[in-house]
Amino acid sequence: MKPSTGICLAAVLVMTACATNPVTGKRELNFMSEAQEVQLGQQSDPEIRGEMGEYPNPALQQYVRDVGMRLAKASERPDLQWHFAVVDVPAVNAFALPGGYVYITRGLLAHLDNEAEMAGVLGHEIGHVTARHSARNYTRTATANIGVVLASIFVPKARPFMGAVQAGLGLAFLKYDRDQELQADSLGTAYVAKVGWAPSGMSGVLQALGRIEAASDSRGVPNWLSTHPQPADRVAKLTQTVQTLESARPASEWSVNHDPYWQRLDGLIYGDNPREGFVRGREFIHPDMRFRLTFPEGWKIANGKRQVSAAPPGVNDVALVLQLVESPAGASLEDVAVGSMKNSGFSLVNGESTRLNSGLPVYHGIYGGQTEDGGVVQVEAAHISHGGQVFLLAGLSSQARFRQAQPFFVEAIRSFATAPAGEMDRIKPNRLAFSTVRGGDTWETIAARSGGAIRASDLAVVNGFAPNSRPPEGRRIKTVIPGE
Ligand SMILES: [Zn+2]
Numbered sequence: 066m067k068p069s070t071g072i073c074l075a076a077v078l079v080m081t082a083c084a085t086n087p088v089t090g091k092r093e094l095n096f097m098s099e100a101q102e103v104q105l106g107q108q109s110d111p112e113i114r115g116e117m118g119e120y121p122n123p124a125l126q127q128y129v130r131d132v133g134m135r136l137a138k139a140s141e142r143p144d145l146q147w148h149f150a151v152v153d154v155p156a157v158n159a160f161a162l163p164g165g166y167v168y169i170t171r172g173l174l175a176h177l178d179n180e181a182e183m184a185g186v187l188g189h190e191i192g193h194v195t196a197r198h199s200a201r202n203y204t205r206t207a208t209a210n211i212g213v214v215l216a217s218i219f220v221p222k223a224r225p226f227m228g229a230v231q232a233g234l235g236l237a238f239l240k241y242d243r244d245q246e247l248q249a250d251s252l253g254t255a256y257v258a259k260v261g262w263a264p265s266g267m268s269g270v271l272q273a274l275g276r277i278e279a280a281s282d283s284r285g286v287p288n289w290l291s292t293h294p295q296p297a298d299r300v301a302k303l304t305q306t307v308q309t310l311e312s313a314r315p316a317s318e319w320s321v322n323h324d325p326y327w328q329r330l331d332g333l334i335y336g337d338n339p340r341e342g343f344v345r346g347r348e349f350i351h352p353d354m355r356f357r358l359t360f361p362e363g364w365k366i367a368n369g370k371r372q373v374s375a376a377p378p379g380v381n382d383v384a385l386v387l388q389l390v391e392s393p394a395g396a397s398l399e400d401v402a403v404g405s406m407k408n409s410g411f412s413l414v415n416g417e418s419t420r421l422n423s424g425l426p427v428y429h430g431i432y433g434g435q436t437e438d439g440g441v442v443q444v445e446a447a448h449i450s451h452g453g454q455v456f457l458l459a460g461l462s463s464q465a466r467f468r469q470a471q472p473f474f475v476e477a478i479r480s481f482a483t484a485p486a487g488e489m490d491r492i493k494p495n496r497l498a499f500s501t502v503r504g505g506d507t508w509e510t511i512a513a514r515s516g517g518a519i520r521a522s523d524l525a526v527v528n529g530f531a532p533n534s535r536p537p538e539g540r541r542i543k544t545v546i547p548g549e
Contacts, residue, residue, distance in 0.1 A: 087141045088196040088252065097163065102197070103146070106164030110148065113168060117286065118153035118341075118370050120171045125329055126151055132180065133167060133187045139259040140252075142195045149187065155336050156286035157277050161190040163199045170286070175335055175497055175543070176273055178529055180322035181257065185267030188253030195252060198245045246293060250303050258310040263319035265307050269529070271300050276526045282337070327543075330497050335519065335545045338494040342368050349373060349387075352489040356451055358458070359480040360385065361473040375477075382463035383470045385477055390448060392455040401455050402428040402448035410434045411444055423482035426450045443467040445474040449481055456481070493548030495519070500544040502536045511536065511544060519545035 097105070119126065133149035145165035152168050157176055159169040167190045169183070177183050193199055241249070250267060258264040274289045282288070311319070337343060342351040344366050350357045360366055364375040364385070373387040392401045403413050416430025432444040446459040458481055460474025495518040500511065508530075512521040522532035528542045536542060 086197060088248075097197075099145075099164075103164035106148075106162040106166040109162050110166050113152065113162070113166075114150065116370050117168075117170075120151040120153040120334075122151075122333075125174075125333075128329055129169060129174075129183070129187070132184055133191070135260050136184060136188050136191055136253075136256045137165070139256045140191050140195045145194070147191075153334075153338070154282055154286045155338075156282035156288050157274065158287060158289045158292065159186045159190050160292065161193045161199060163194065163197070165194055167191060167194065171333060172282070173274075173289070175330065175333055176277065176527055176529075177326070178269065178273070178323065179266070180326045181262040181266030181320065182270045182273075183266075183326065184257045184260070184262040185253060185264075185270050188256040189249045189267060190253070191256060192249035192252030193241065193245070196245070196248055198241050198249065240292060243299075247299060247302055250299065251306050254303065254306055254310065258313070261318075261320055263321050264310040266321075268300060268303055268307055271303065273526070273529050275300075276531060327499070330543065331499070333497040334494045335497050336495050339492050339548075340494060341370070342373065343492075344368070349375075350484060350489075350492075352484070352492045354452060354454075355484050355486065355489055356456070357480075357482055357484045358387070358477060360477055380466075383461070383466050385458065385460050385474065387456060387458045390455045390457045398426055398428040398448055398450055398455065402430060402446070402457075405448075405457070406430070406432050406444075406446060411442075411446075421447075421449065421481055422479055425481065425483065427478075429478065440464075445471055445478070447478040447481070451481075451483065495545050495548050498544055498546045499541055502538050502540045502542055504538050506536055506538065508532065508534075508536060511542070515545050516547045518547045 129151050130149045134147060137143065137145070137147040142165070147165040147167070149167050149169075151174065152170050154170050155172040156170050157172040159167070159173055161167045167187060169186060169190075173186065174183070177186070250271075254264045254267050257266060274293075277288055277290060340353050342349060342354075344350075347359050347362055347364075348357055349360060349366055349368070360375040361377070364377050366373065366375045371388060374384055375386075376384040390401060390405045396404075397418075399416070399418055402416070406413065411432035411434040414431040414433055416428060418426070418428050421427050427450070428448045430446055430448075432446055434442045434444065441464040442461055443464055444459050444461050446457060449456045449458060458478055460470060460477070462470040462474075500514070502511065508521040508525045512519055512524045515524070519527070524544065525532045525534060525536075527545075528536070530536065
């Protein structure tokens with residue numbers, strides 16, 4: 066974009082001004098100053114961390130931060146306050162926010178083969194930040210509806226059940242266009258080479274990620290392919306860049322760091338972590354918080370870090386949501402219930418303090434409120450006291466469907482119960498481990514030895530092979546072991 070001075074002056078009146086692109090050195094129409102970029106990143110970062118969680122391994126976080134910082138210092142914007150984090154989701158992706166916030170998922174770490182590849186991914190995301198891609202895309206979509214990534218429940222006025230629908234997540238997953246992707250590839254590869262990692266890392270990554278489905282994980286976090294379009298010529302274009310960079314030094318001088326990287330992967334959680342809640346049939350079970358409940362037959366259940374929601378398929382004005390509610394010390398359950406609902410824009414119609422079948426104390430009420438477009442929302446809400454916390458389990462519905470939906474809401478509320486400690490303690494996540502390919506092995510036989518913790522095709526892809534390939538005998542490979 067090369068605006069005339071006139072357009073830039075007009076833009077000043079709208080928001081800010083043209084800014085100089087740090088990568089090209091050219092001035093361009095960009096509604097965001099660096100301070101605004103940083104502010105936007107700062108605002109959205111807690112939403113990303115809150116919704117996805119940070120992977121609870123300080124040594125791994127530090128390792129990723131160290132690699133990321135070395136790359137960032139080699140970039141055109143070494144003085145930004147850079148932040149790097151491993152987020153605790155199984156989706157295979159990496160993404161960045163304006164202002165220097167870069168995230169990589171534990172799912173992607175599991176799929177990489179060495180440190181040079183990880184540097185390639187981080188370098189690519191740093192490239193999006195240094196070239197101000199997300200700042201530009203944000204400017205372009207600022208007035209549009211920022212993408213809703215997680216299960217969309219219809220949201221009444223005043224953003225009551227905060228959580229699922231977050232601008233920050235939409236910002237992180239803004240789609241880049243093809244030119245921006247190519248630019249991030251070449252910028253990232255240049256940073257990687259400048260620090261001394263093999264620049265071929267990024268080509269390896271692109272090939273590996275091309276084998277992973279574009280689908281989303283159970284929390285709605287999209288995989289790489291759905292947010293990083295990969296035109297056929299992208300790998301080819303990058304190959305030229307890589308060859309030019311690589312020829313600058315003898316092959317032996319580029320560092321790949323395969324073994325140190327694999328040591329970091331040992332024991333990494335793979336796939337969904339059932340400790341944070343899992344679905345079994347109609348039941349939702351949360352081992353860490355020790356509760357279970359049964360959702361209505363056939364409803365689609367979405368498990369976010371801050372909110373679980375369920376909705377009948379094809380219906381957008383009926384939903385059940387479950388989340389924690391703040392409860393000030395000394396407040397009665399009724400006060401907590403009525404107060405927090407009021408803060409969310411709902412007024413009490415009627416309610417009573419009682420106990421669920423399981424014996425847990427509950428304040429069960431009916432509330433009314435309005436959607437943004439003026440429609441009436443009715444809510445059947447239970448504030449349940451369990452394990453020293455207050456859970457809100459609420460059925461929301463348009464007025465037209467409330468009578469029909471109410472029995473399902475009531476049934477779900479009645480099913481909420483404490484889960485037995487012994488059974489809950491035995492539930493553990495699957496983890497990455499290592500194994501050696503035996504004579505006659507196929508991906509199927511190795512997957513079978515893992516006790517069903519990973520599918521054969523996924524096992525091949527985690528190891529950088531195509532699913533229809535044959536694992537080379539004697540090779541050390543990654544595998545996944547059940548968590549018990
Ligand atoms: Zn990208």
